Amino acid sequence: MGGGAPQPVVLIVDDEASVRMFLRKAVLRCGFVPLISANAAEAEATIRSTHFDCAIVDKNLPDGSGLELLDLIRAQRPDSDVIIITGYVNSQSAIDALRLGAVDYLCKPFDFDTLEHRLKAVVERRKSLSQQARLESMLAHADRLSSLGTMAAGVVHEINNPLACVTANLNFVDEELRELMVELPAESAARLEGCLEALRDAREGTLRAVTIVKDLRIFSRRDETEVELVSLEASLDAAVKVATPSIKGKAVVERRYGDSASIRCSRTRLEQVFLNLIVNAGQAVGSTGRSDGAITLTTSTSEAGEAVVEISDNGTGMTPEVKARLFEPFFTTKGEGEGTGLGLSVCHGIITGAGGRIDVRSEPGQGTTFRLTFPAAPAESTPARMVGKVA
Ligand SMILES: Nc1ncnc2c1ncn2[C@@H]1O[C@H](COP(=O)(O)OP(=O)(O)OP(=O)(O)O)[C@@H](O)[C@H]1O
Ligand SMILES: [Mg+2]
Numbered sequence: 037m038g039g040g041a042p043q044p045v046v047l048i049v050d051d052e053a054s055v056r057m058f059l060r061k062a063v064l065r066c067g068f069v070p071l072i073s074a075n076a077a078e079a080e081a082t083i084r085s086t087h088f089d090c091a092i093v094d095k096n097l098p099d100g101s102g103l104e105l106l107d108l109i110r111a112q113r114p115d116s117d118v119i120i121i122t123g124y125v126n127s128q129s130a131i132d133a134l135r136l137g138a139v140d141y142l143c144k145p146f147d148f149d150t151l152e153h154r155l156k157a158v159v160e161r162r163k164s165l166s167q168q169a170r171l172e173s174m175l176a177h178a179d180r181l182s183s184l185g186t187m188a189a190g191v192v193h194e195i196n197n198p199l200a201c202v203t204a205n206l207n208f209v210d211e212e213l214r215e216l217m218v219e220l221p222a223e224s225a226a227r228l229e230g231c232l233e234a235l236r237d238a239r240e241g242t243l244r245a246v247t248i249v250k251d252l253r254i255f256s257r258r259d260e261t262e263v264e265l266v267s268l269e270a271s272l273d274a275a276v277k278v279a280t281p282s283i284k285g286k287a288v289v290e291r292r293y294g295d296s297a298s299i300r301c302s303r304t305r306l307e308q309v310f311l312n313l314i315v316n317a318g319q320a321v322g323s324t325g326r327s328d329g330a331i332t333l334t335t336s337t338s339e340a341g342e343a344v345v346e347i348s349d350n351g352t353g354m355t356p357e358v359k360a361r362l363f364e365p366f367f368t369t370k371g372e373g374e375g376t377g378l379g380l381s382v383c384h385g386i387i388t389g390a391g392g393r394i395d396v397r398s399e400p401g402q403g404t405t406f407r408l409t410f411p412a413a414p415a416e417s418t419p420a421r422m423v424g425k426v427a
Pocket of ligand 1 (some may be wrong): 316349352370374379380404
């Protein structure tokens with residue numbers, strides 16, 4: 037078999053040496069790896085300790101029943117299939133085996149060809165089932181994100197106008213009050229101070245709502261911006277500049293820039309992705325309180341010619357539960373007012389929109405690395421156009 041996927045492992049359980057030899061040969065002929073047990077006790081130990089894809093189990097064993105082993109396999113190894121061997125052509129025992137969850141049965145004596153054919157069919161079926169399950173879960177995830185995107189677009193539309201109206205009116209009242217204060221006697225002016233303070237809080241609140249709506253608009257992808265040839269390093273530098281106030285005192289930024297290819301993407305969106313990731317990294321380092329906090333920005337070109345960026349931090353790291361929900365809109369572990377949980381779902385949308393992907397490596401207490409991979413811009417567009425622009 038070619039490299040890549042591991043070879044399927046087949047557990048053989050039979051008390052007759054000649055049958056074991058025969059089955060072993062057949063398994064090898066299929067290109068699979070045989071695991072052999074001569075009795076129920078041995079088989080039980082293997083089932084509990086070792087992974088296998090399929091088991092061929094004799095129904096009658098001197099120290100136990102093959103059907104009991106079938107039960108054990110179904111409980112311990114739900115991803116493994118079982119084929120039961122029955123001694124006689126007796127349809128009732130075959131039906132019993134199938135009812136108990138075996139995928140197939142074989143009657144002794146059997147020939148190589150039948151065995152090989154049925155064994156391969158069982159292994160293939162399992163492989164396509166797990167591929168299908170993976171595909172279904174990816175589709176369900178994409179579907180959830182896309183319906184949330186549609187909903188977000190509607191919400192943005194409904195909220196944007198009233199929000200603009202509130203902001204404009206708050207600004208107007210603020211200006212009027214300030215002018216009025218100058219004209220009023222000192223005593224009355226002092227009372228207005230409280231009103232101005234309340235207004236400032238109200239304006240801060242609306243500003244926060246405006247930011248959320250802006251994020252949602254990008255998330256819903258209704259807000260198209262110009263796609264151009266951008267350099268990862270220049271965009272990272274721009275994002276660091278904007279992020280500096282929020283990471284100052286928490287982490288130092290180390291740049292390890294390699295020779296990465298340019299990519300085609302919206303410059304502002306790419307900077308937003310980097311900004312979100314750097315701010316998250318700063319927050320993760322900040323909450324450890326460590327004095328050697330660091331955010332490392334690495335760029336490179338992969339063997340396949342893709343442009344790669346890694347943003348690493350030595351912050352809190354993440355539990356598997358957090359990692360699993362990371363890109364869901366509104367998923368946050370931060371306190372109220374600290375995070376909306378939109379940052380990474382926005383990043384995910386922008387990156388996949390540019391044909392790239394985002395992966396994460398993280399362990400609690402071990403920090404986090406986000407790895408972004410983008411297709412490089414076509415070779416002819418990189419140097420030629422850039423030179424063309426300069427000339
Ligand atoms: N570098 C990181 N280290 C540890 N945890 C992280 C890191 N980046 C993201 N997370 C976790 O993922 C969650 C979701 O991140 P996301 O950026 O989407 O939202 P947020 O930062 O909570 O809020 P927002 O970005 O909208 O202000 C965070 O609340 C945090 O638990
Ligand atoms: Mg964030």
